[in-house]
Amino acid sequence: MFKRILIANRGEIACRIMATCREMGIETVAVYSRADETAAHVLAADRAVLIGAADPGESYLNQDRIFAAAKESGAEAIHPGYGFLAENEAFASRCQTEGITFIGPPPEAIRDLGDKTVARRLMLASDVPVIPGLNHPETDPAILGKEAERIGYPVLIKAAAGGGGKGMRVVHSAGELAEAAQTASREAAAAFGNGAIFLEKYLARARHVEFQIMADRQGNCIHLLERECSIQRRHQKIIEETPSPALTPALREEMGAAAVRAARAAGYVNAGTVEFLLDPDGRFYFLEVNTRLQVEHPITEMVTGVDMVREQIRIAAGEGLSFAQSDIVGRGHAIECRIYAEDPENDFFPSPGPIAYLQQPQGPGIRVDSGIYMGAEVPVEYDPILAKMIVHADTRGAAIYRACRGLKDFVVIGVKTPIAFLLDVLDHEAFREGATFTDFIPLHLADWQPSLSDGDLARMAFIADELTPKPIEAGAPCGDRAPHRTPWQTLGAWRF
Amino acid sequence: MKYNLQINGETDALLVEQKDDGAMVITAADKQRTLSARRIDTHRLVLNVDGVIRNVFLGGNDAAKQIVIDGVAYAVADADAKTMAAATAGADRETPREVTPPMPAVVVKVLVALGQDVLKGEGLVVVSAMKMETTLSAPFDGRVTAINAAEGEKVMPGDILVDLQSTDEDPAGEAASA
Numbered sequence: 001m002f003k004r005i006l007i008a009n010r011g012e013i014a015c016r017i018m019a020t021c022r023e024m025g026i027e028t029v030a031v032y033s034r035a036d037e038t039a040a041h042v043l044a045a046d047r048a049v050l051i052g053a054a055d056p057g058e059s060y061l062n063q064d065r066i067f068a069a070a071k072e073s074g075a076e077a078i079h080p081g082y083g084f085l086a087e088n089e090a091f092a093s094r095c096q097t098e099g100i101t102f103i104g105p106p107p108e109a110i111r112d113l114g115d116k117t118v119a120r121r122l123m124l125a126s127d128v129p130v131i132p133g134l135n136h137p138e139t140d141p142a143i144l145g146k147e148a149e150r151i152g153y154p155v156l157i158k159a160a161a162g163g164g165g166k167g168m169r170v171v172h173s174a175g176e177l178a179e180a181a182q183t184a185s186r187e188a189a190a191a192f193g194n195g196a197i198f199l200e201k202y203l204a205r206a207r208h209v210e211f212q213i214m215a216d217r218q219g220n221c222i223h224l225l226e227r228e229c230s231i232q233r234r235h236q237k238i239i240e241e242t243p244s245p246a247l248t249p250a251l252r253e254e255m256g257a258a259a260v261r262a263a264r265a266a267g268y269v270n271a272g273t274v275e276f277l278l279d280p281d282g283r284f285y286f287l288e289v290n291t292r293l294q295v296e297h298p299i300t301e302m303v304t305g306v307d308m309v310r311e312q313i314r315i316a317a318g319e320g321l322s323f324a325q326s327d328i329v330g331r332g333h334a335i336e337c338r339i340y341a342e343d344p345e346n347d348f349f350p351s352p353g354p355i356a357y358l359q360q361p362q363g364p365g366i367r368v369d370s371g372i373y374m375g376a377e378v379p380v381e382y383d384p385i386l387a388k389m390i391v392h393a394d395t396r397g398a399a400i401y402r403a404c405r406g407l408k409d410f411v412v413i414g415v416k417t418p419i420a421f422l423l424d425v426l427d428h429e430a431f432r433e434g435a436t437f438t439d440f441i442p443l444h445l446a447d448w449q450p451s452l453s454d455g456d457l458a459r460m461a462f463i464a465d466e467l468t469p470k471p472i473e474a475g476a477p478c479g480d481r482a483p484h485r486t487p488w489q490t491l492g493a494w495r496f
Numbered sequence: 497m498k499y500n501l502q503i504n505g506e507t508d509a510l511l512v513e514q515k516d517d518g519a520m521v522i523t524a525a526d527k528q529r530t531l532s533a534r535r536i537d538t539h540r541l542v543l544n545v546d547g548v549i550r551n552v553f554l555g556g557n558d559a560a561k562q563i564v565i566d567g568v569a570y571a572v573a574d575a576d577a578k579t580m581a582a583a584t585a586g587a588d589r590e591t592p593r594e595v596t597p598p599m600p601a602v603v604v605k606v607l608v609a610l611g612q613d614v615l616k617g618e619g620l621v622v623v624s625a626m627k628m629e630t631t632l633s634a635p636f637d638g639r640v641t642a643i644n645a646a647e648g649e650k651v652m653p654g655d656i657l658v659d660l661q662s663t664d665e666d667p668a669g670e671a672a673s674a
Binding site: 186187190347349350357380407408410411416419420423451452453454455456458459460462463465466467468469470471 | 499501503504506508510512514520522524529531533534535537538539540541543545550552553554555558561562563564565566567568569570572574598599600604622624625628629630
């Protein structure tokens, strides 16, 4: 087993990976940029190495500096988290040449599945249904236009090299195609270092259902059930749950088997996710494979009882899977809410800054994976995810109530978060009924504004804040100020 | 004491009477409530309103506070405060009149040319921040009188990327240096 692991990431996922390492008695090495000198993941590590300036290219994406940090710290393995270098084939290959174990799939699997068009071809050969579209990258607007005409609008332009909503554009008509392709390609280049795009039919009314798979080096491959991730804003997931309200046991078995077939076809090892789109008629189509640990993995952990990072580390160290397919049984219902530093009243624009106050929810069935603490600074340079709140309960209904309780107890002052928006999603009749398709947000919450039902209380709170003395700040200057607060200081603004 | 407090454009008048025991009797629109407060933290008060305990969390400044109650954030502004205009700049929901990025960003593409006439809502500059692209649009009908940003340039909030002269039919004669 590894003695020391370097985590090539930051924020909540780096903290979460380190937690399992600590439980396994494995020393952790953090890498950090100048913007993250006192970030949560640095404070949580056994050792930390400064690797460069804030810009990701100078730090978290800088392979030379990361390998230098690994050598310097004596790390035997690297966990890449998600994003950054997690699906970078060159990085995984270089780990091999540098003699450091990459905690993830083989570079060939990353290469094949990382190119969404190659992945489509692999699936076709393995009898896994795919969405109509191009099986190779294409930027020529004339060729894209021809394919769009063939499969019929609306179509979806996607990045060949990555996901997370970046480099994606829905196109409803031929007139929009060229501009959309250009923007998508630019965004993809910025996010993944590769501007290659392709095109698929856009299924407007579908559910995003993905299956977690796990494979060891001994040839065992199983799935750990599904996750429904249909609540998305601009193709970025914000609420995920398991089990999916739409899956029957038969469909679960069929899709699970297809997911395992897909993983085997690619020679997959370690953790991965096979994403499908499920149309309202119960037909499913392969979307893509994510060759990494995913943001929403905790909901699978809650219902299966498996620590996926632990399995990842064991597999990377050459050990076999801890369980067989028949051991994987889902219990209860889990929901995850992603807490981003974004302003839901201003088009979800990123909201960086210092966190003046933080209260994270706790109590029965609540797990918070967090990358922040009170007093921390949220930098502008990175993905704005602050934390994930995951709840687990006996039933879907109980899980929804638990999630609402948790969100109301989740207080962040200093940066804006979409907590009020998430509460309104969970409260929505369609969500409660399980009618969750990928058009949920545009359909039900398009022009969302918060319902300010406690305005009276907010006004009273304003007054109470002014009239209730604040604690004297440490280090207040002497001289002008008396050592004891005088009425002149506590009076506040004059009013009659 | 009288307060005029505004939320989302709506101002309510509240009268406050402080009792000897520290409780506050607050009258608003003929409704009277008794409120006591204990401070837990600079950013947290526990209120007791007519016997019911409510926790409220606060940020912002003296004239414009951000108050979080049960997950919802309220921007409460003091309508009497002199600095209200500056204080609520971030809190109000009106469209900004300036073509400036809301956060540090990199210019990806300038969509207009010098002298070009644009309509309100038309895209002017594409910027990239936190890995997403956003288009800054014209806050009003106007003519581009200056372009102050170049592709690849890093820009900060407050930097005016495009100067726009209003061509609105406006009796106030507004010519905004946007």
